[in-house]
Amino acid sequence: MSVLHSEQQLRRAFAALLAAFFVNFLGYAFIVPILPSWQSQFGLNATQATMLVSLWAVPLLILGPFTGRITDRFGAGRTILVSLVLLTFSSGLYLVATNELVGRPFLLLAAARMLHGASGATIMTAGLASASVLWPTRFGEQSGKLLGMAAIGGLLGPVLGGLLFSWGEASAFGVLALITLVVCPVMATSTAVIGGANEHTSSTVSIGVFFSDKILFRVGVLLAITTLATGALEAGVPLFLDDALGLSAAQIGGVLLVMVLMQGLGSVIWGRWVDRRGPTRYMLIGWGCVTLALLGVGLVGLVLTGTMAVMAMIVMLGTFQFFIAAAQIPMLPMIDTATNRALGEGNPGLAFGVFGAAWAAGTILGPLVVGPMFDVFGSWAIALGCLCLPTFGALMLTYGNQDILHDCYQTEIEKRKQTSEEPLA
Numbered sequence: 001m002s003v004l005h006s007e008q009q010l011r012r013a014f015a016a017l018l019a020a021f022f023v024n025f026l027g028y029a030f031i032v033p034i035l036p037s038w039q040s041q042f043g044l045n046a047t048q049a050t051m052l053v054s055l056w057a058v059p060l061l062i063l064g065p066f067t068g069r070i071t072d073r074f075g076a077g078r079t080i081l082v083s084l085v086l087l088t089f090s091s092g093l094y095l096v097a098t099n100e101l102v103g104r105p106f107l108l109l110a111a112a113r114m115l116h117g118a119s120g121a122t123i124m125t126a127g128l129a130s131a132s133v134l135w136p137t138r139f140g141e142q143s144g145k146l147l148g149m150a151a152i153g154g155l156l157g158p159v160l161g162g163l164l165f166s167w168g169e170a171s172a173f174g175v176l177a178l179i180t181l182v183v184c185p186v187m188a189t190s191t192a193v194i195g196g197a198n199e200h201t202s203s204t205v206s207i208g209v210f211f212s213d214k215i216l217f218r219v220g221v222l223l224a225i226t227t228l229a230t231g232a233l234e235a236g237v238p239l240f241l242d243d244a245l246g247l248s249a250a251q252i253g254g255v256l257l258v259m260v261l262m263q264g265l266g267s268v269i270w271g272r273w274v275d276r277r278g279p280t281r282y283m284l285i286g287w288g289c290v291t292l293a294l295l296g297v298g299l300v301g302l303v304l305t306g307t308m309a310v311m312a313m314i315v316m317l318g319t320f321q322f323f324i325a326a327a328q329i330p331m332l333p334m335i336d337t338a339t340n341r342a343l344g345e346g347n348p349g350l351a352f353g354v355f356g357a358a359w360a361a362g363t364i365l366g367p368l369v370v371g372p373m374f375d376v377f378g379s380w381a382i383a384l385g386c387l388c389l390p391t392f393g394a395l396m397l398t399y400g401n402q403d404i405l406h407d408c409y410q411t412e413i414e415k416r417k418q419t420s421e422e423p424l425a
Contacts, residue, residue: 025153033162059118061360068353077191091177144271151264231366240380266325279330286326287395298385
């Protein structure tokens with residue numbers, strides 16, 4: 001626990017962070033069920049329609065390090081508050097574009113999506129940086145809860161977006177703006193606790209450190225592989241379930257629901273265990289089970305048919321989502337501790353900004369990988385099953401470096417435990 005804030009203040013601050021992560025990812029998938037309507041309204045082709053979804057991750061890829069420097073320079077609290085205001089404004093842009101109140105509405109939709117993504121990227125960077133400072137010895141648990149809440153927001157986004165758009169069309173974005181706006185005063189009351197400007201921040205730290213440092217580079221590669229796999233499944237699974245198994249839209253939604261719930265559950269569970277026993281053992285368990293689950297997806301698609309194939313696919317995909325959290329969540333405290341070892345205190349925002357860019361890179365590459373693989377093999381089962389190759393590579397990378405990863409984490413955590421046990425001044 002921080003020696004500067006009471007338990008009650010920390011609980012309020014964490015509630016504010018949870019709310020910020022929720023509304024951030026609520027808007028991420030909010031537009032998915034609205035895309036067919038936009039496609040018809042604005043005469044978009046399939047590429048333009050799907051581009052609106054992937055545009056969300058582009059600012060995180062490009063601006064990740066920049067959002068980190070902003071966080072370290074001005075403080076996580078103020079950074080998140082301003083980002084929430086901009087997030088609210090982006091919902092207003094969606095509303096204006098959908099009502100065609102200006103010329104070239106598609107360009108305005110793209111601008112709204114980019115602003116939404118840039119604001120969301122900063123919220124994620126600043127939120128994780130704040131959690132690493134406020135809960136230095138429980139960061140795995142707290143970051144797991146934050147990403148679990150993000151998964152819930154991502155799950156409810158398309159449901160809420162579809163219902164509201166069916167009810168009031170463009171006014172749906174007014175409701176989204178209102179929900180986001182409500183979080184702003186909640187965040188404002190905890191801005192000081194969540195974090196101000198860091199006096200130890202160094203603006204001279206080179207981004208190249210994250211490529212030259214042995215541990216930081218490896219963790220970045222591993223993080224990108226997790227989001228490559230999840231991004232590929234997000235794009236390929238609905239098409240696979242429709243094309244190969246003949247499921248309806250409602251049934252596909254049910255399978256995706258299981259996947260998201262399992263990832264949210266896994267984020268909370270694995271985060272808590274990481275704080276107790278360290279990250280590397282759970283990373284190895286996660287990568288191993290993820291690789292087997294992807295192999296299972298391929299085999300189920302090739303061998304089974306009918307109800308048996310559907311049930312087996314739900315099990316395989318749910319297993320993948322649960323264990324990808326075991327591979328992904330431990331890397332957040334690894335990023336935190338490895339950055340402190342390499343750069344010293346004062347740069348958590350920069351660290352999570354850089355690795356946010358790695359996160360976004362995998363998210364963008366995933367759909368670009370699985371599509372061509374389907375074109376080559378003519379089978380979604382093989383295309384999805386082949387994703388076990390990069391995850392097996394990640395397993396080998398983790399296994400070969402488990403000692404240095406563990407030593408880096410354990411050394412830094414021991415220092416923090418000693419500091420947190422010191423009496424209050």
